[in-house]
Amino acid sequence: MESSDNTKNESQGIEPSVSKLNATPEEQLAYFTEERRKTAVPREIELPDPEKLNDED
Amino acid sequence: MSRTVAALLLAGALIGGTASTATSAPLSETDSVDMKKISSTQAEAAMNYWTPQRMKDAKPADSLTRGKSASNALLDIGESTKIAGRSASKAKTTASKPVKNVAETPVSHIGKVFFTLGGANYVCSGNAVVAANEATVSTAGHCVNEGPGAFATRWVFVPAYENGSAPYGSFAATELVAPTQWTQGGDITYDTAFAVVSDQSGVSLADQVGASGVAFNQARGLTYTAFGYPAARPFDGETLQSCSGAASDDPYGQTQSQGIPCNMTGGSSGGPWFLGGSDGFQNSVNSFGYGGIRNTMFGPYWGSVIEQAYQSAQN
Numbered sequence A: 001m002e003s004s005d006n007t008k009n010e011s012q013g014i015e016p017s018v019s020k021l022n023a024t025p026e027e028q029l030a031y032f033t034e035e036r037r038k039t040a041v042p043r044e045i046e047l048p049d050p051e052k053l054n055d056e057d
Numbered sequence B: 001m002s003r004t005v006a007a008l009l010l011a012g013a014l015i016g017g018t019a020s021t022a023t024s025a026p027l028s029e030t031d032s033v034d035m036k037k038i039s040s041t042q043a044e045a046a047m048n049y050w051t052p053q054r055m056k057d058a059k060p061a062d063s064l065t066r067g068k069s070a071s072n073a074l075l076d077i078g079e080s081t082k083i084a085g086r087s088a089s090k091a092k093t094t095a096s097k098p099v100k101n102v103a104e105t106p107v108s109h110i111g112k113v114f115f116t117l118g119g120a121n122y123v124c125s126g127n128a129v130v131a132a133n134e135a136t137v138s139t140a141g142h143c144v145n146e147g148p149g150a151f152a153t154r155w156v157f158v159p160a161y162e163n164g165s166a167p168y169g170s171f172a173a174t175e176l177v178a179p180t181q182w183t184q185g186g187d188i189t190y191d192t193a194f195a196v197v198s199d200q201s202g203v204s205l206a207d208q209v210g211a212s213g214v215a216f217n218q219a220r221g222l223t224y225t226a227f228g229y230p231a232a233r234p235f236d237g238e239t240l241q242s243c244s245g246a247a248s249d250d251p252y253g254q255t256q257s258q259g260i261p262c263n264m265t266g267g268s269s270g271g272p273w274f275l276g277g278s279d280g281f282q283n284s285v286n287s288f289g290y291g292g293i294r295n296t297m298f299g300p301y302w303g304s305v306i307e308q309a310y311q312s313a314q315n
Helices: A001-014 A025-031 A036-039 A050-056 B003-015 B040-049 B052-057 B062-068 B204-211 B304-314
Strands: A017-021 B081-083 B102-104 B111-117 B120-129 B135-140 B154-159 B170-177 B193-197 B214-216 B223-228 B240-246 B256-261 B270-275 B279-285 B296-299
Touching: A025 B102, A025 B154, A025 B170, A036 B111, A050 B081, B052 B193, B081 B170, B120 B154, B120 B204, B120 B270, B120 B279, B135 B279, B154 B193, B170 B304, B193 B304, B214 B304, B223 B279, B223 B296, B240 B256
Parallel strands: B214 B279
Antiparallel strands: A017 B170, B081 B214, B102 B240, B111 B120, B111 B154, B120 B135, B135 B193, B154 B170, B170 B193, B223 B240, B223 B270, B256 B296, B270 B279
16 A cells, blocks of 8 residues: 555656746747758657567567 | 446445445346345435435546556546637637548647757647646647656747648747656656747737647547647658547556557657547647557546646646
């Protein structure tokens, strides 16, 4: 029971993280020129198949 | 009295503490139902227990079945919440199409996200959501923060983008908010974030493009329509795409996220999942895929932790 309660605290009782941006809105908008938008890297996450990881082990 | 009703009444009697024992009835060979025999006294006690208020307060059974998930993570279940969205005078909406990976006409509140993280420029997707500040955009946690690690240093939302056109201009972020489970723990179960953006000459984001309603702590296994701007091959990131289908649990049980049939690629991350079409309640975002599972996009379960991040951003 104790570990379960701890897990609950860890997963549900934490305040979210907040970050204030230092750059002004004008600076940010000026930075992302058409060229930079075109060359921006598509962000993605692909997790490894755990069954494959086990095979490799 | 049907068996289902009888079982419910028995449960009520037991919960109410008015029945101490229940008698098991023998099953016939053809009867596979687990049947209990209830005395008239027990039934009457159960009838008395289920007052209109108790019926109203009763939790949906799906919140009990969720506990059977294969994941080791604690289920993040709270009170079901739905906050209605709003339309913009200029908003253009499209009906959802229950087919996957089709090009959509732009939707005013859905857009591309450009940001700088670790010195590199990236592209994701996002959606304007209803908010007290009229300036909140939902996206994936990994579209604002390394998870775990640093936050983005520049972050810009371009609603209704299409082929280089930005009919509503661009909105730069002033604040980024994400669950600490993502920013410090890198737990992909919580891969959602919210950005607060600046207005345009005094006109708020929501006034310009509208804002989707949001829903938290909903049932699992619902049917979603996901939107995004996939930019990795075979897509080019120039048009809005959608997928739709019923959600299913992570087959590996590694996360609490759910997957839907979808071919969208990198760049669609952070795009909204709606209950219904693009005018429905948002209830997740495009998050990740598995290398070994083709054509499935996973999105985090929007429970209390993500609702807390939303509340922090929108106020």
